[in-house]
Amino acid sequence: MIRLVNPAFAFGLLAALLPILVHLLLRDRIRRVAFSSLRFLRHAPKHVLRHKVVSESLLVLLRAAACVLAALVFCRPVFCPRGDPSALRVDRATVVVVDLSGSVPRSADAVRLREEVTAALDGLGRGDAAALMVFDRRPTVLVPMTTDLASLRTALDRVVPGHGGTDIAGALRRADDLLRDVSAPTRRVLLVTDLQRSGWRDFRGDWRLTPGVELAVHPLVPAAVAADLAIVRADYPRSAVRDATARTIAVRVANLGQEAAPDVPVVLTVNDREVNRQSVSIPPHGAVAVRFGFAFEQAGDNLGTVSVEQADLCPDNSRWYFNTKVIPRIPVLLIGTAEATPQRSADFLLRTALAPAPESPFEVRGVAAGRVSAQDVQAASVVILADVPALAPEVREAIDSLLRRGGGVLALPGAHAAPDSFVIPGAEDLSPCRLRRIVVNAGRGGQAREMGLARIDYTHPVFEAFLRPHHGDFSAVRYTRYWEVTGSQLSRVLARFEDGRPAVLEREVAAGVVMAWLAPPDPTWGNLPGRAIYLPLLHQTVRYLCLRTEPAAEFVVGDALPVSRDETVTLPDGTAVPGGNVAAPLPGFYRVEKPGTAPRHLTVNTPTAEAEVDTVSPDELRAALVTPVDAGAPAQAGTAPGSVVDRGLWQAVLLALLLVLLVESFVANRALRN
Amino acid sequence: MPATRYLDFNVLARISSMQLLAKTVVEGFLLGLHRSPFRGFSVEFAEYRQYTPGDEIRHIDWKVYGKTDRYYLKQFEEETNLACTILLDASASMTYQSRPDGLSKLQYASSLAACLAYFMNGQRDATGLTVFDDRIRLMLPPRLRPSHLKRLLSELDDLKPGGDTDIAAPMHQVADTLRHRGLIILISDLLDDPDKVLSALQHFRFAGHDVLVFHVMDEAELGFTFESMTEFTDLETGERLLVSAGGMRGAYLEELRRFLTACEKGCAGIRADYKLFNTSTPLELALSEYLYRRSLLG
Numbered sequence: 015m016i017r018l019v020n021p022a023f024a025f026g027l028l029a030a031l032l033p034i035l036v037h038l039l040l041r042d043r044i045r046r047v048a049f050s051s052l053r054f055l056r057h058a059p060k061h062v063l064r065h066k067v068v069s070e071s072l073l074v075l076l077r078a079a080a081c082v083l084a085a086l087v088f089c090r091p092v093f094c095p096r097g098d099p100s101a102l103r104v105d106r107a108t109v110v111v112v113d114l115s116g117s118v119p120r121s122a123d124a125v126r127l128r129e130e131v132t133a134a135l136d137g138l139g140r141g142d143a144a145a146l147m148v149f150d151r152r153p154t155v156l157v158p159m160t161t162d163l164a165s166l167r168t169a170l171d172r173v174v175p176g177h178g179g180t181d182i183a184g185a186l187r188r189a190d191d192l193l194r195d196v197s198a199p200t201r202r203v204l205l206v207t208d209l210q211r212s213g214w215r216d217f218r219g220d221w222r223l224t225p226g227v228e229l230a231v232h233p234l235v236p237a238a239v240a241a242d243l244a245i246v247r248a249d250y251p252r253s254a255v256r257d258a259t260a261r262t263i264a265v266r267v268a269n270l271g272q273e274a275a276p277d278v279p280v281v282l283t284v285n286d287r288e289v290n291r292q293s294v295s296i297p298p299h300g301a302v303a304v305r306f307g308f309a310f311e312q313a314g315d316n317l318g319t320v321s322v323e324q325a326d327l328c329p330d331n332s333r334w335y336f337n338t339k340v341i342p343r344i345p346v347l348l349i350g351t352a353e354a355t356p357q358r359s360a361d362f363l364l365r366t367a368l369a370p371a372p373e374s375p376f377e378v379r380g381v382a383a384g385r386v387s388a389q390d391v392q393a394a395s396v397v398i399l400a401d402v403p404a405l406a407p408e409v410r411e412a413i414d415s416l417l418r419r420g421g422g423v424l425a426l427p428g429a430h431a432a433p434d435s436f437v438i439p440g441a442e443d444l445s446p447c448r449l450r451r452i453v454v455n456a457g458r459g460g461q462a463r464e465m466g467l468a469r470i471d472y473t474h475p476v477f478e479a480f481l482r483p484h485h486g487d488f489s490a491v492r493y494t495r496y497w498e499v500t501g502s503q504l505s506r507v508l509a510r511f512e513d514g515r516p517a518v519l520e521r522e523v524a525a526g527v528v529m530a531w532l533a534p535p536d537p538t539w540g541n542l543p544g545r546a547i548y549l550p551l552l553h554q555t556v557r558y559l560c561l562r563t564e565p566a567a568e569f570v571v572g573d574a575l576p577v578s579r580d581e582t583v584t585l586p587d588g589t590a591v592p593g594g595n596v597a598a599p600l601p602g603f604y605r606v607e608k609p610g611t612a613p614r615h616l617t618v619n620t621p622t623a624e625a626e627v628d629t630v631s632p633d634e635l636r637a638a639l640v641t642p643v644d645a646g647a648p649a650q651a652g653t654a655p656g657s658v659v660d661r662g663l664w665q666a667v668l669l670a671l672l673l674v675l676l677v678e679s680f681v682a683n684r685a686l687r688n
Numbered sequence: 689m690p691a692t693r694y695l696d697f698n699v700l701a702r703i704s705s706m707q708l709l710a711k712t713v714v715e716g717f718l719l720g721l722h723r724s725p726f727r728g729f730s731v732e733f734a735e736y737r738q739y740t741p742g743d744e745i746r747h748i749d750w751k752v753y754g755k756t757d758r759y760y761l762k763q764f765e766e767e768t769n770l771a772c773t774i775l776l777d778a779s780a781s782m783t784y785q786s787r788p789d790g791l792s793k794l795q796y797a798s799s800l801a802a803c804l805a806y807f808m809n810g811q812r813d814a815t816g817l818t819v820f821d822d823r824i825r826l827m828l829p830p831r832l833r834p835s836h837l838k839r840l841l842s843e844l845d846d847l848k849p850g851g852d853t854d855i856a857a858p859m860h861q862v863a864d865t866l867r868h869r870g871l872i873i874l875i876s877d878l879l880d881d882p883d884k885v886l887s888a889l890q891h892f893r894f895a896g897h898d899v900l901v902f903h904v905m906d907e908a909e910l911g912f913t914f915e916s917m918t919e920f921t922d923l924e925t926g927e928r929l930l931v932s933a934g935g936m937r938g939a940y941l942e943e944l945r946r947f948l949t950a951c952e953k954g955c956a957g958i959r960a961d962y963k964l965f966n967t968s969t970p971l972e973l974a975l976s977e978y979l980y981r982r983s984l985l986g
Contacts (some may be wrong), residue, residue, distance in 0.1 A: 049921065049922055050906070052920055054940050
């Protein structure tokens with residue numbers, strides 16, 4: 015049934031007669047003229063007359079239609095389905111907003127939550143209209159505004175605590191939108207929540223509830239429990255090279271309860287196999303760090319979990335899911351100056367250092383600069399430019415692509431590089447610096463003076479491993495010559511020569527990294543290749559450069575997952591859904607499959623903020639959001655008292671009016687030109 | 689062209705007598721010529737020549753002697769060297785006028801003919817008039833007598849519009865009757881077959897006459913200033929046509945342009961002078977055109 019909110023404007027429908035009247039009164043009267051000769055008129059196009067008649071008729075119709083639509087817009091037609099409050103007068107309009115975030119189970123399970131919501135609904139009766147909305151990071155309207163309160167109770171089956179984060183302000187804003195179309199004497203939002211402060215922290219105070227809207231809070235009180243354990247932080251290797259090195263997986267376990275938690279088992283599982291177990295004791299309101307060491311051997315995805323095996327109210331935050339991608343071997347492309355590499359040349363020394371044995375984690379392929387192709391670069395994770403004076407444009411573009419997908423480049427300019435060139439030849443926007451000149455330190459008697467390294471940045475991942483005592487000595491490294499550079503303002507200096515000039519530079523380009531050693535590993539330039547630190551330094555550098563090519567694979571509940579429409583996603587509960595617009599509903603492992611490609615895995619965890627126990631008071635919410643009502647403030651325009659307006663039909667009528675006016679303008683313009 | 693002061697057409701339209709109108713226009717034109725720095729000739733003495741021994745004394749103009757102390761003889765008709773024949777189209781199409789307070793084409797053409805006749809008479813040129821529509825309605829041979837001019841102007845005063853247009857046949861007829869070469873001035877709207885009209889004009893050219901065509905059209909005919917739905921009725925045939933005037937103005941003007949171009953080029957091709965006048969063009973311009981033509985003839 016369609017009802018008019020403002021029936022008084024229906025008289026405006028008579029305005030449709032106006033264009034007809036105007037047309038009749040002002041239409042072209044036929045003028046009769048005695049003319050000297052019709053000889054010049056006989057060739058006039060006949061269709062002009064017909065076109066004029068048609069266009070005039072059409073214009074009259076369009077203008078009459080515009081008048082009718084304009085009158086309807088003012089009348090505000092609405093659909094009134096059964097139970098719609100606009101068919102009745104309502105005294106009170108309420109939006110019940112229920113928190114389903116991951117922290118709620120600490121206060122109420124599904125049954126108790128429904129009981130709490132039912133208790134809130136019990137306060138509504140005849141003369142009330144209500145809507146039901148749930149929220150975690152995003153609000154979802156389960157039941158729009160209605161006087162059929164039974165439908166709200168029916169929808170309670172969908173009120174189940176979830177696993178996502180909390181955004182109280184966002185939910186209240188949406189509730190305010192629902193109430194904006196209602197004009198009842200009393201309008202309010204009834205918020206059922208555990209009042210977790212982390213869900214309120216991001217509110218910037220840039221909006222308030224509509225004046226006249228009340229805010230009632232029904233707090234969910236957390237159960238008093240002995241211990242409530244949660245993993246609040248985790249650190250693990252996102253990717254690794256397959257070698258015998260044990261990687262560290264560390265978590266921080268917090269005790270949110272009132273009592274100490276002794277002998278809490280914390281278990282590391284990798285690829286469905288328990289690999290380590292530790293027992294920790296955690297004081298009340300305290301936290302401990304738990305570290306595991308594990309050597310990943312399986313190439314590809316290694317799905318692991320760290321779980322606190324002690325039952326509590328929120329098992330979701332007692333488990334952490336991770337995925338370590340193991341790269342069996344790092345493909346390295348070594349672009350040198352000559353294919354045949356004489357011994358003691360930089361090419362030879364690099365190749366030997368990177369692949370000293372078949373078990374080397376690096377798969378090195380050497381190609382002369384004149385023969386390297388774009389495909390060679392695409393197949394590599396790291397490209398080493400060993401004293402390359404020039405590169406073909408397609409190779410430069412391939413290097414650019416490598417960097418954009420997170421790969422790395424190690425530039426080693428030597429004797430073949432030219433002054434004023436860039437360390438990546440021809441690529442100013444990729445290079446960390448510009449070569450200026452070769453510095454030869456002359457000593458007494460004309461002999462070259464050796465220069466060492468100073469001011470090494472040990473906070474950098476490449477040099478971090480050498481920080482600890484007996485883990486590498488750079489003091490014995492000496493150089494007889496090196497490149498002086500300019501234009502390194504965008505680069506980070508990782509090491510300097512003793513005279514202060516940069517020795518190692520790093521520049522982040524897109525998702526990748528370009529590093530430059532300003533003295534190649536060549537015996538004619540320095541003694542680095544002969545020092546013990548050369549091999550581990552080179553390995554660390556190449557590892558660092560390669561481990562960016564993998565896309566992000568870890569998310570929290572509620573995040574949109576990066577899956578395309580032609581992929582299928584299997585949720586942790588076994589449900590398969592098509593790709594496209596998928597928001598992670600559960601914590602756990604998600605398997606993404608696409609025909610013709612190997613499956614990949616994504617890990618989703620509960621937001622760590624859900625483990626926070628700090629709460630916000632209802633008074634604080636009201637003070638921040640509720641606007642005092644001014645006496646004498648104008649009534650909400652455009653709605654009948656106690657009615658709900660369906661804007662959809664009105665907007666459709668308005669759109670139709672605009673369309674008619676547009677067509678009328680077009681036809682009138684054409685008629686004028688003719 | 690010498691600078692002249694043109695008479696307001698609103699004034700002209702109120703002058704009912706052709707003689708008075710012509711006198712007014714011509715004298716105004718001459719006055720302008722006097723004031724003009726471009727004194728190519730002195731028309732007011734065109735009818736005199738200086739006395740030479742042997743001339744008859746009875747022809748001396750004593751008034752001129754009183755003014756100038758010199759003897760001048762009046763020139764008589766036999767001493768003029770030009771016979772001008774005005775061919776005036778008085779068909780029904782010439783009765784069209786777009787403004788109630790303006791002149792119809794026929795009125796304008798009659799005024800034009802009157803002024804030319806008066807002026808030519810003052811120049812001691814014999815002037816004749818032929819009025820036609822689809823046939824000759826009036827024919828006055830070229831003469832240089834005051835009574836002849838008076839009759840000519842009187843006929844123009846009493847001129848009534850005729851019927852259909854057929855320019856060529858009357859012109860051929862006139863061409864056959866003229867014995868002496870002279871100047872032919874055609875005043876018409878030329879709403880006839882251009883080829884036939886040109887053929888008739890060429891007849892005059894073959895006979896050695898000089899031809900001057902004054903093509904008279906109304907402003908509304910030239911600009912087609914109609915906007916709304918209009919039913920046009922042909923003044924000669926009575927045919928009716930309903931058109932959306934605003935919508936087909938472009939087509940009309942294109943047709944008109946072709947017609948005018950044909951007339952102009954056709955006249956140029958037979959070495960006849962062609963001038964397009966609308967009913968608001970000052971009559972003095974016609975007199976200037978005549979004078980220019982006259983000067984070429986010597």
